[in-house]
Amino acid sequence: MTIKEIEEILAIFHASGVHEMEVQRGENRLRLRRGPTEREWMESAVPATPSAPAAPTSPPPAKPAAPDPNETLVKSPIVGTYYDCPKPEAPPFVKVGDRVEAGQVLCIIESMKLMNEIEAEISGVVAAKLVENGRPVEYGEALFAIRR
């Protein structure tokens, strides 16, 4: 994983407002997590605006890198709770590094017992999972990065 790639990942992490993110490319794996506080957990049930990012595990870039043109972000069409597996204890729909086809289900967003199956819009490889299982997501929030 190059410094430029790490900068790109940090840019996605900062822009998304997500709590935790894990990216694997080849043998390199990068895990980023914002420092949780009790208040942050208390507010997690609220469709919250992105909180100020905590210190990342790598130095931040001098300026945000441009989005990778080969990557497409899959965004949530609805406010709800993110589930990365069909039921508790089940394996996730997809893992970082998996090959996915257009139309393949990537996750479920639950909004008042309305289960939204979020599908890949393009075929490619899951470059990043941007949301932690069980956390609330906003309308338009980035859920996955898919690399063509």
Place this chain on the structure above:
Amino acid sequence: MPFDIDSARARLPGRRIEWYSSVGSTMLEAARMAREGCASGTLVGAEQQTAGMGRHGRAWHSEPGAGLYVSFVLRPTMDASRLPLLMLAMGLAAREAIVKTTGLSTDLRWPNDVLINGKKCAGILAQMDGGGTVIAGIGINVSHIAFAPELADTATSLKLEGARASREDLLVTLAPSVDEFMARAAAQPSVVLDLFTHASSYVLDRRVSVDQDGGFLSGVTCGLDASGFLRLRQDSGLEVTILAGGVRPV
């Protein structure tokens, strides 16, 4: 007595109804028909579901012939931001069908469980695909005379509550109610919010716990927001918005 599908079809003209003696899940059958392009309002029902679906992988208990187990294919035209309201509307539709058919007093537990004397007699689950088609599954306990021990304290049926209701009458009342409340959710969202608030003892000043991400939030309910999400004031004074999760009385 087997469900009289011919009678139901005759009383619901213009609506496609597929009926099975036994099926894995009406949800999966309805989803298959939706992919094949069936019209909005198409209905799939079964005497028995061998793999009835509840929320997030839970099973829905489907005793053969004792309940109304149906799934509607809905193609809502409303903006995605209003779709959660559709779930409140489905609860109102199920409640209306039960009240009109039996005259029983009901309660609604957010977002759409129908309760009688504090016990659940109808449950709703919906799935939306990438094209915006919603499959709304509605299960109503009609003539159960007992439930498994793990459900006995929380589930009831119309019969256990003293009502003799025919499943055909329930369906014939339910189908137009689903159409009506879906239209209201699109055109009159504030009306749906008001109707739900008045019909439910869970929306205001109710002490509840809500399961969230492996834990529980406790507090007192303080209304619905504009999207229909439940507001909860925790004991710390912090107000949170509940997007999903099982709400239970404390």
